[in-house]
Amino acid sequence: MQRMRLEQALIARQQQGLQRQSTEFSQVHGRTLLAEGKAYVNFSGNDYLDLASSPLLQQALSEGAQQYGVGSTGSPLVTGYHSAHADLAAELAAWLxxxxxxxFSSGFAANQTMLSSLTSAEDLLLLDKLSHASLIDAALQHSGRFKRFAHNDLAALAxxxxxxxTAEQHSLVVTEGVFSMDGDSPDLAAMLQLCQTRDAALLLDDAHGLGVLGEEGRGSWFAQGLQPSDLYCYMANFxxxxxxxxxxxxxxxxxxxxxxxxGRHYVYSTALSPALCVAVRKSIALVRTDTWRRDKLNENIQYFRRLATQAGLPCLTANGAIQAIIIGDSAKALSVSQQLRQQGIWVTAIRPxxxxxxxxxxxVTLSAAHHTDDIQRLIKTLQQVLLC
Ligand SMILES: Cc1ncc(COP(=O)(O)O)c(C=O)c1O
Structure with missing residues (x-):
């Protein structure tokens, strides 16, 4: 009986053309990826600064494993908190x-913890309509009032x-520094001002802002002139x-x-690998000093936007590394993605x-690794597929 319900749901998803599946890549390296022996230019990852395959990070990971071991061996309050964790936490605090x-071992877990532990049943929780699933799921479990405001709309929030x-009842406003599917950002300074006039706390998910925005890549809050003390809680991921x-x-x-x-996810979950912490510290050092990575990324973003506008592509107006080209129909989005693939370009279709x-x-996600030729080729192929 139970199994039949699952089978029906799977069939329905397939019939709606919304079934998803993972592709097995033998390598995802800089601007290219390999699938079934064929190389593609990758416009779908989140490796904005081209760090994921850096030899310096590989070396740091291996040195970290040798020094601390691969696994943390426990939750942070038992045996899982090593010097590698303490050093990384101290470095993040000093940087930001x-x-x-x-x-935390993932942004999903961190977001769940942030919303579940910082709210009480009397509180009002307000989330942007386009919030990430990790925030929405946590908010749905909130036993108090939960509402979603129109995307980036301060008047709707107000x-x-x-x-x-009141002494018992607080409001918590949750938003993202850069939205993962639209690539745009809220006016954080104005949102903070509104929160301050209404005694509300501001919580920020900066998954796509950290490393990319602001001096030394400190994130969207820094780029928009906020202070750390303006945020009740800040989440970002590695x-x-x-x-x-x-x-x-x-x-x-x-x-x-x-x-x-x-925070139950913190207390009852195995701590992050200490070797990974060493690699993250190396990454932070590069993010802070390698300004050229952000400069190159920004050059690529501007170049993409210029060509996409000239070509008349239906892009949203975001100015960041995430560029959404709206197709509308799910089957058509899949077909366009497949046609790009036939031309050696990997752009994932995102559907309901x-x-x-x-x-x-x-x-489309842009990276410091892309060459101008890659972007020209992407735009030309999109023009052929979408507009001819
Ligand atoms: C806005 C946002 N928040 C949170 C997450 C979850 O982070 P992680 O992938 O580290 O679990 C993501 C990842 O997709 C994200 O885009």
């Missing part, structure tokens, strides 16, 4: 200016926010621009001390439920 940092907080894997939460000592005591119905798209 937060009082304290806690490490309508939902109570004038003031698996995007930093090219490794894992995540962290940062905030005031009180907030992070509290999560350390009450990851994006709202009717907005299936190609999610």
């Amino acid at each position: 200016g937060f009082e304290r940092v806690l490490l 309508r939902l926010l109570p004038e003031t907080a 698996g995007k621009a930093l090219g490794v894997g894992g995540a962290f939460l940062a905030g005031s000592r009180t907030v992070i001390d509290y999560i350390e005591q009450f 439920p990851t994006v709202p119905p009717g907005t299936a798209r190609l999610r």
Whole structure:
């Protein structure tokens, strides 16, 4: 009976043309990837600064494994917290200016912890409509009130926010530095001002901002002139621009001390590999000093935007590394993605439920590794496939 329900759901997904599957890559390296022996130019990863296959990170990972071992051997409050974790947490706090940092094995787990541990049943939780699944899922488990405001719409947020907080009832506003599917950003300074006038706390997921935006890659909050103390809690991960894997939460000592005591994903989950922590530290050093990586990425973004505008491609207006080309129909998005593949270009089609119905798209991601020729080829092929 139970199994029949699962089979029906699988059939329905297939009939709707929404079935997803992983492709097995034998190599994903810089600007190219290899699938079934064929090389493609990769416009789908999140390795914005071309760090994931850096020999320096490979070396750091191997040295970390030799010094600390591969696995952490336990949860952080048992045997899982090594000097490698303490050094990484201290380095993140110093780089970004937060009082304290806690490490997690994924951004999904960090977001779940952030929302589940920092809210009480009396609180009002307000999320941007296009928030990542990890935030939405955590918010759906919130036993108090939860509402979603129109994407990046401060007036809509203002309508939902109570004038003031009371001793028992607080409002928490959650947004992202760069939205993962649209690639755009909220006006964080204006959102902070609104939160401050309404006694609301601002929480930020900066998965796609850390490393890419602001001086030394400190993230979207820094690029928009916010201070660490303006954010009640900050989440960013190591698996995007930093090219490794894992995540962290940062905030005031009180907030992070509290999560350390009450955050169940933190307390009851095996800590991040210490070898990985050493690799992340190396990555942070490169992110901070290799300004050329951000410069090259920005050059590639500007170049893509110029060519895409000239070609009349239906791109959203974001100015970052994530460029969405809206196709609308899911089957058509898949077909365009396949036609690009035949021409040696890898761009994944993103379909509902990851994006709202009717907005299936190609999610193009740009990296410091791309050459101008790659971008020219992508635009030319898109023009042929979409506009001819
Ligand atoms: C905005 C955002 N938040 C959180 C996550 C989850 O991070 P992780 O991949 O480290 O679990 C992602 C990853 O897709 C993301 O795009």
